[in-house]
Amino acid sequence: MSANTTQFKHVSYLWDEAKAAELAGDEVALLIYRSNLLGADLRLTNYGGGNTSCKVIDKDPLTGKDVEVMWIKGSGGDIGTLKKSGLAALYVDRLRSLTNVYRGIEFEDEMVALFNHSIFDLDSKAPSIDTPLHGFLPFKHIDHLHPDAAIAIAAAKDGEQITKELFGGTIGWVGWQRPGFDLGLQLKECLDNNPGIRGIMLGSHGLFTWGDTAYESYINTLEVIEKCAEYLEQSYIKNGSVFGGAKLESLPETDRKKQAVALAPILRGFCSSATKMIGHFTDDARVLEYINSNDLERLAPMGTSCPDHFLRTKISPLVLELGAGDDLSDVDAIKAKLTPAFEAYRAMYTDYYNTCKHPNSPAIRDANPVVILYPGVGMFTFAKDKQTARVAAEFYINAINVMKGAEAISEYTSLPHQEAFDIEYWLLEEAKLQRMPKPKALSGRVALVTGSAGGIGKAIAKKFAEEGAVVVLNDMNAERLQGAYDEFVKQFGKDAVTTAVLDVTSETDIQAAVATATLAFGGVDLIVNNAGLSISKTIAGHTEKDWDLLYDVLVKGQFFVTQAAVDVMKKQAMGGDIINIVSKNALVSGPNNAGYGSAKAAQLHLSRLNAAELGADRIRVNVVNPDAVISDSNIWAGGWAEGRAKAYGVTVEELPAYYAKRTLLNEVILPVDIANACFAITGGLLSKSTGNVINVDGGVAAGFVR
Template sequence: MSAQQDLIARSNRLGADPRNTNYAGGNTSAKGTEIDPVTGEPVELLWVKGSGGDLGTLTEAGLAVLRLDRLRALQHVYPGVEREDEMVAAFDYTLHGKGGAAPSIDTAMHGLVDAAHVDHLHPDSGISIATAQDGEALTARAFGGRVAWVPWRRPGFQLGLDIAAIKAENPGVIGAILGGHGITAWGDTSDEAEANSLWIIKTAEEYIAAHGSAEPFGGRRDGYAPLEASARHAKAAALVPHLRAIASHDKPQVGHFTDADAVLDFLASERLPELAALGTSCPDHFLRTKVKPLVIDLPADATVAEIVERLPALHEAYRADYTAYYERGAAAARARGEEPPAMRGADPAIILVPGVGMFSYGADKQTARVAGEFYVNAINVMRGAEALSTYSPIDEAEKFRIEYWALEEAKLARRPKPKPLATRIALVTGAASGIGKATATRLAAEGACVVIADLDPEKAQAAAAELGGPDVAVGVQVNVTDEAQVQHAVDAALLAFGGLDIVVNNAGLSLSKSLLETTVADWDLQHNVMAKGSFLVSRAAARVLIDQKLGGDIIYISSKNSVFAGPNNIAYSATKADQAHQVRLLAAELGEHGVKVNGINPDGVVRGSGIFAGGWGAKRAAVYGVPEEKLGEYYAQRTLLKREVLPEHVANAVFVLCTADLDHTTGLHIPVDAGVAAAFLR
């Protein structure tokens, strides 16, 4: 394989195991020779993972490609650590061809070290030693002189020079522990570099296991043991709206819930308040988790009401503490002649609830989930450091310099513009097919997280997988006529995505019968699914929307039949009229909470419709005297626009109702019927 192929294969293997490094953390590189297409002469190149990439999913497009001669020549113009940031811009002048991905701040580490292959990783075991108070001595004892110690230094050109010097002066050394940060290893071949990285990680793990104390967190506090799983999840779901309200004070956030054993053990420990206050150390960790979490330090049996009562004061204290941290760091920056970026927000990214678990937040589900994963890394790091010594993260001033680094600000600025429904979480009933599936698909495409709720759990999960899986959509089973199942579906949305913003009442069915043919069972079935079901879903969702204090949208997929009197559908049309009036009633009631309630009145949606496929289509075709396969065409010809209504057309209307363009619209029914004059709203 080529050097690039070896590098990508090694990177993917290392990145696939969370013991080696965190998501999007660390970087790897390879050096090699290619022919310069301009001169026809051999040229030495460096391939290194670019800024923002992930090792586990790295492809060739994620590599930065630089000329080694020009990169090494930068040593002669390096202006020193006080002007470190200028070197990242200088990397652009060393790129080969189009250069590939943007070079990261760690590029110098890879280019300046005299080894063909270099790995920089963030393993929990390595960071445990890197953050221990006596990390240098532990490094000497644990690795027997094969691994060097590098005191904390911000990533950059000087760190690359430091590691290059260590490698040059110590031929027997295979890597280094970077104080407060992570590890670096190297080798003459890709296999050797990988083997050295894995040896350092495994040796650190084994040393901690052999020499660490049994209870580094001091044992369990009375009353803080984890609740039983079902009680834990019920309490978590009840807390989610209130926690999201404080995590989204500055800007809306998506959430993630974790109750892994490592988290629950930490939350039950005697030293939770002390260690949580120290914050995380590895830059990749605290950039996503903030410097410290918000700890709701109450016993596991504290009621939801007791926690909710404490939240405003805890949130205010957290915001004041973070603001003071920012102001101290900003003052120090200005004293150095720097103008720091504006504060990005003072809300917590991590909230810890003893007995229950951890709630993490971000601009999307993946970011929220990764923030939680990083805090689990931080817990593991604290455990290892405390087992061997004393956990000693990098100091506050250094954390601020990295969190508000101009280079980090530039990375944030490179992010694509958020989609219209970014940070919004939708629950769509009857979403495994037809209008519901089209709606879920459109909402997800516009940036929303979506819960596919359907009577058929397998179809719901398959539809969610089609949309991109658990960072985008999840499938849950729900019979909307069952109050407990409805609450379960709403709870599933809360635990999956940390909140709820959009509810689409789409679940429905129809039996085409005349008045005399309609039985009481026919009537009850349709009213239970659509009238009662919409009521149950809206009621459960409204509790969440009110507690979140973020407003929201409830949308009913009603029907033109809610206002149009057609033959042989007494039960269906009556329940659709019930839904239509629920829209008006709820709009009037929930407006004070910023919740908009609107409806959509489609005409017959034949293609892709579960209702029509279930026999309704054949019966309606018989009523109108046309073949069933021509029913869509028949409906189209009776409209003013002569167009057939498809599921996607209804989904379009749902999307528009959820956007800022209609943020002053509530109590409205939008016809999506291609123009049926008899169904005009009056």
């Protein structure tokens, strides 16, 4: 069976007959295949949104008799990356028999625990709240998605009538209701009253479609969404403009990014008044069309419609009353202007909570906005981590698409505040939040470690990422940097890391790297000045070029990276950490070391000076003094190892053992040892310490601070 792929203009037809043929006879495998295809097209459903199912005949492990089993996406997860381990498997007859104990809509939450009595595969995922929505429908394969094109119709004032006319009565309609057992019964009733329909539209929510096979369900889903999208497109063409037309023009892209870099740390500071947040910025064309429009002022306060949207974006965004081209250099003036706006938003959200709460509602959550709109510039989102912030932006773009479509065909309607609250503060959602792992020590923090594509720097960046931080990898060597980036993405995911080519002797590179951190994550919290080099020569052998290079990289580089980072930290007003990787050579005198040793001494005292100045801003400056870290370190390149070996009368190969034997602990020092020291400083236990020096050298008595 093959579809005419040319019929699809607004969705992607991805079905591969050869691949599907390999899975023939395994309906669960075909379910996973179909789900992954649907999830690969964000026009069909948003990240983590919707669910899919299939019903098969299997052997009851207790009786050996044939029974009908439903496999459905379990609680959490994303259909685009769904695997069998993410599915729940339930006896269909047992699930449907729960109607015998159902006590009515006010008690439907108690039904979720009873789903467990219907589980067929005890190793499968926990069933989700949407399980009965699939279970009460008789079809073998079912797709429940949240396509923007369908929700635009579902969220329109007269969406039910539009659905009836557009599909000639072949798509049913069930008005808005929170997902649960009762909604499943309503879907069955809709089908019973409209036999032969090919799907059901859920008011303000999404779409149900189905088929007798995985392929038939897939094609039916694409065809229905394609028809919705084509209807919207024709409406746009007919109307000639959207959102009431443009009220203002966007700044050029370079200027938008410049404004975003200037403002993001200030916004991050406001949004982190309760919990440290990570930011995300986008100036996507769809965002700009909306935020620059005449209708922004009317539509933004209405909030979103689909539950998946406002669960991640809050009830409504904060719209900034700043001119796109305003001078943002006077930070105090900008903060004074924004303070009333944030106070008003928090008051609005608190009033929303107090007005809508129930006696058993969870406590109010962070009252700060998640979505912040800056007309002419773009959209900022802030959340506990980068992925959540990025996904919040994606969901608000979904909401923009829905508003645009609904306004084009009719009039956009959002959920009443009480309905929205009952989703946001649903006890089942709260239980899900409580089951999430506790934040790691560095969660919500942004780290920039200079020279982090290898050696000590990479070990520090990796340790920070393991402990929850997002990191800005950087290096002078672009190829080495790409290799480190690929490694980090594989281990921590794309949201945990970004990169910048950085030569710490270049003011342009420094500013660009800090701007990269700010655009990617909203600011910066942890700076580790690690970039370095070493030159081992006699006094007579030192050249002016050697001297300048050492001081430019080690001293000036440390200072100007610190200077650029401190500017951002002060805008955030959240404090911060600066760690300078110095050396025991800052304190210990040795031969053939005049340039390197004196530059390290300058680094050490500069750290003390900065600690003294920045304490009032809660920015802590501390030092780690390593010695003889040989593994994967650039410091041993360029003749340094040969120079040190000659100075000590040993071979290069004997250096590690030589360095270890001269320490009190007789230990070889590794990059991870330095990384652990940096985490010890930043992890929370030493939050009231600044101006300190931690030696990680195996114990060199001459290097003791005294």
